[in-house]
Amino acid sequence: MERRNFIKISALTGVAATLDACRAPDKQLIRFIPEDNLIPGIATWKPGVCTLCSAGCGLLVRVMQGDAEVVRNGQRGLMKMGLAKKLEGSPQNPVNAGKLCARGQAGLQVLYHPDRITHPIKRTGARGSGEFQEISWDDALKEVVSHLTALESSKAANSLAFLSMPLSGQRHKLIESFLKAYGAPPAVWYEPFDEAVLRQANLLSFGHAALPTFELGRADYIISFGADFLGTWNSPVAQSIGYGEMRRGRPGRRGKFVQVESRMSQTGANADEWIACKPGTEGILALGIAHVILSEKLAPQGAETRAGSQIAGWSAGLPEFTPEAVEKQTGVSAAVITRLAHEITQSGSSAAIVGGAPLAQTNGHFNALAVNALESLVDTGRDQNGNLRPILGFTPEPPLSAAEEPAAPAQASFARLNSFAQSALRGQAGAPQMLMLNEANPIFSAPPATRIGEAIARIPYIVSFGGFIDETSVQADLILPDHAPLESWLDSIPESGSLRSMVSLAPPAVSPLHNTRPMPDVLLGLAQQLGGDVAKALPWTSFEAMLKAALVPLRSHGGSVTAKTDDDFWQSMQTQGGWWSAPAAAGSKSAPATLSSATAAKHAPVALTAPEFAGAAGDFPFCFQPYVSQSFGDGSLAHLPWMQELPDVLTTAMWSSWVEINPKTGERLGIQQGDLVEITSQAGSLRVPAVLSPGIAPDLLAMPVGQGHENFGRFATGRGANPLSILAPVAERETGALAWAATRVKLTRVGGPEQAKLVLFAGGMSGFPHEEEPR
């Protein structure tokens, strides 16, 4: 009898054990009353604005009802709410016309990222230790206000610094006017790859301190000098749309596309003809082509263009740029130069584009002006009526009452950052006492030689608005997490991509998941609490009110939105995702005048300038060229798993960083695919796997930017290396922009694939053992 009981019991326990092994802690969450009444299973499409790069594409956000874990008045719970499920391009939007790039679509993961800061936090540990504790919004704001008032009362209002990624539209205006009213110096807008050089050059050449808009769809011949216009440069989606048209959009007409660069980019890979030229000599090549055109009188239109007048010896036909002379400097054969000149002028409408590495040389300004001059010479396409209608145009400013951009281009962000760092390091009167930080990450993306990290560490009090902990925001004393873009009011004024003047606008697509608050509202709130001039300058109670006040005046300018009343206008502008003017007709602001007008230049013509590099060619035999990553942009998207697992289209590498080496170079130095190599410059050194690529010059090393984060969420931290960390702080001569392609390095093999751990998509399994992931 006892035995049987024993058996029963043992059986019971055994079965129980096997069955309820690995039981998960079942969480008992309360349910909140839904804030929106959506119909389950039916998708609603809401407008949005993509903020992941400066192009400012319009979005359609697919919103469906789902159960989300949210925080409402301090309590966690489940709520049926509209959830963004997919990002598509907005079909009406003139820039991206219903299309969206890979990075843009990954914006979804910014919203749902597991490492988002979900509530205000206050530093508890040492600076940069990453030890924070939760703090209520009220206390947090009180703290900020007290610091601000303290500064004011101690007559040190000018020692408030604001460091932010470049913003467009009303956010920009809000911050600037906040600082102005408070009495602080203007904000430090920082991005590692800014276009100051190009804007400066365009101002001189064409009278527009802005990025160009190319109507590639109409082009028969495109010659691009280093511009990755299909991948990362300027407005990639708009340009890709045009490129498709140029290729196969017009039956019987297929444009030719020539790419001039020293490392084959994704764009270059699509070129009909890819021309390798020595780094920094692109401008010389451009003038070489111009020389042939001028001397052989190939151009229908006179050479007396405004852009041309920026180049010394232009009117004389650029005597010193004979193909032979140019061949010596650029390494491109004279025959090719002559042929290009003929091809360009023979085809209907041609365009010359410059961007990327050529502008990031010490002579970037010269390169830009040179290519602009060539552009103005060859871009002589005509429309059906035979009127001159160039491919190049400029997006007119939207007719907003306030906040016109200054005609002169803003100072190069690198220069701004430098002076900011210097003043902080000098630490005398006027040195920043308090820093407001918004999504800029200079500690990661500025060359260490700028000592920006040190400078920021010197600042007594730092408030950060960013939604993520990164290398810079981890230094903050207080973090007031911003909403994710899809949770906030968005507006943007695209600088290029369409020839219509535009303002993109979108209300929040989803209600907030976490206990965060939008940065603009926080600033406005602070303004109210500070009172005085600040409150007067920013009278609005919410960012929405501010947007409305700023944008409703557009109603009088016609354009895409027509409405009886201001409120109707405001509503339909939201539903449409913005306002844009009627299509620009030929002869309007963007039309040929800018190209051909021979108005005298304010600026002395530039003569041939050769690039200079940091580091002697003897000790550092290779030019080092970081490039904007197709997946990570300037590195600010490295925390998104979709982007990490997106194979780089040329090397098929993912979840890692790499350096591209010409196979011959590899052979010479005994470096195999996937080996670990060390790259050393004057400024420092890093270790990274090698990828042998036929698309790069033997004397050049190229490396994508974006990996090598030390503190940027679970997916990016401790992965790969950061090429910006070994850049010498070289500046472009004219504009002071960061010459990120002007560093020389040396290369040595330090290990095999086992150490390098390069993950390639092509070829399946990598040839090295991997530690098992706990699952």
Place this chain on the structure above:
Amino acid sequence: MGWQKWLLLMVCAVACTWAMVKAVPTSHAGQTDLSAHVTSGVFTTAHPTAAQAVRDFLDFHPEHPVQPIAYTHAVHLANGLQCEFCHVGVDQGPEAQIPGVAVCMTCHIAIDTDKPEIKKIAAYQARGEDIPWVRVYNYSDSAHVRFNHAAHIRAGVGCSTCHGDMTKQTTAERKVDLNMGFCVNCHKQKQVSVDCETCHF
């Protein structure tokens, strides 16, 4: 006579398995419920417990789960309410809304406010909470079924075909065993597609 001992052991084991599988309250509630699949902040398709897996494999569902509010379909339908009044969207799209506090209170702000169950609902609303209904009808995720209510209603399939006669039910009961055979038979009778990808994708 040792073999009897072993037989007994076997019987016990089987019985226990069965008991466990039946006993453990199901937290399995369709694709959108987080608690179904959450293990330590990671959403995965793995079953949280072995019991869950067995239950899923044997396709067990609780016939009559206990609901937070002792709602009676019978009474409401008798009073002339239509299904889609509360279950919004059932005739427009794939899913049917499970009504929240707001829907109840549209009427019960005035009607039967003194009844205990109504008081409960009012209390929920006062706390800013919604009623944590337990889902009754659903396909297990491993069925990979995509069902569209609206299309079936348009085809003239009555609610009761799949949900039983609600006029005789208090809180919803799983009257009909919605296995694949059930669907396929109906599709065959009505001569509509029985292609797998009509429902499975």
Place this chain on the structure above:
Amino acid sequence: MSHRWGLVVDLDRCTGCEACVVACHAENNVPTAGADQAARGRTMQWIRVERTWEGDFPNPKVRFQPVLCQQCDNAPCEPVCPTYASYHTPEGLNAQVYNRCIGTRFCANACPYTVRSFNFFNPKWEMPLNLQLNPDVSVRSVGIMEKCTFCVQRIKSAEIQAEAEKRELKDGEFTTACAQSCASTALVFGDLNDPNSEVSRLASSNRSTKLLGELGTKPNVTYLERGTWQDAKNS
């Protein structure tokens, strides 16, 4: 009229931007494998952009080619599946019925294009990343083979919509996620049975080829070969 869904890939337009890859991940709940699994060759991509180098510096040539399930009319993956998890639908799709799949992986071996992805583990989404999951598409679990479905959920909802409005489907009324995101319009999706559809027009171009056509798999995906500047006139 029954449909025959097809896709045209214009290699002359494709820029290798991989927007289609991310679009597919977002639309179809395709999980990310993570670095370790990726290194083991277990990334899941229903559409991938293949890149081939020809020639050396200074004249390297690169060719981008998006490769997805070719939805063959004569599919090698179908007859080998012992449970009918992989079979041919009346609309000419190679369906993959997840709940019927027992994971023999025979179809993936038989597929000459290697476009089938297998769930070696239960997929994971670090919360709240799971909120991005598309409710119209099942989330596949361990041991299941999956692949491009031509966004069948979009096809179905469009068909149901058209049925509700008692009308025929219009060309371009809906498209696949990859085609929708493709900025240079390299991907065009549509009904090959409709002679006036954009996709039929393109598929009949003189540049059109099939991937591994010599195997006789009769793909419903057509590739338009890259042209050159010279031959532009006669395209």
Place this chain on the structure above:
Amino acid sequence: MQRTAEQIEKDLLRPIFTSSAKYWIAVSIATCLLLAGVCAFGYQLYTGIGVWGINSPVFWAFDITNFVFWIGISHAGTLISAILRLCNATWRRPVTRCAEAITVFSILIGAAVPLCHVGRPWLAYWMIPYPSQRGIWPNFRSPLAWDFFAIFTYLSGSTIFLYLPTIPDFAAIRDASRGLRNKIYRVLALGWQGTPRQWQRLEIAMHIMAIAIVPVAVSVHTIVSWDFSMTLVPMWHSTIFGPYFVIGAIFSGIAALILAMALLRHFLHLEEYLTPLHFNNLGKLLLTLSLLWFYFTFAERLTTWYGNSPPEMDVFWESIRQHFAPLFWIMVVCNFVIPMPLLAIKRFRTITGTAIASCTVVIGMWIERFLIIVPALDHKFLAFSWGAYRPTWVEDTLMASSFGMMALLYLLFT
């Protein structure tokens, strides 16, 4: 000298009633291996088949290799004993029993492997055609479905084939034993009395089975080969796979048989019953098959090389020159270079000689299966998606345990 029936009986039944320490050690080792395998499988079941080294594009590797290998081994018994029986080779008698046992057991293992290898083993029963509310049947166009039927038929067939001739022996044990054991053997003996009529019936039954089992055996491995040759995969898509696999199967089968016999002979001291004659004859068989195997391998490679279609040549060079070259040449050595002299030269065709030869052949044949599967998969048509394969401990364990299982079953059988 003549041995009396009693003595023979005593000798042969000895192991059944008395078991040596060695025996138990062997059993325990085998059991451990088996258990290890079970644990490994449990782990795989719990975490997912990703704990294997398989990946995209190499979706099959050790699993199917083992499957083909064991099904191959299974051709030892039935075929041999059946053929030998049909052509009345008198020396065969002692051999048959071992052979048939090997057959049954290795089929069991071979059948178990595919069940473990699927992604969702708990649904493997969908391979069985049975009426369900779903109204779906297996896909009868799929070679895997054919496999299922072929193997099932072969299993049941060879079980009967093994069982029939054992009936008299069961009877013998029944009469010699008591207690529970007696009960069991009474059931198994089907009331055998040894009357002439029973003997005659048995003989007829055996003949029918012998004739029936040969085509089945041949078909089984032909069908297994169709798993590969029915696809488009380069180097799989081959017409000679049918006979190639059958030959390979018999080849490895006989090798396994010789090994088993050698071991039995050594451990159970059956020197008088398993004489050098048996090994000599089986050795000759093995020799023939080794030659045949070489011919087929050569022919297969030759046709590929001559056909010279690019995708096939990729695999071709991959397997004989590049990544898999070492394995390939080991295989050739094991299956041909070593066995040849050992078996061809009469002086070497001793028990040890044949045993060694069989040993290498068994190894070689396992490698052959591996080389058929993996190189083809990781060099499929599109070079972009080429891959590589490395087994994990789980796969190693499972393979080891399959051998463990074989050993265990065989030990328990003796």
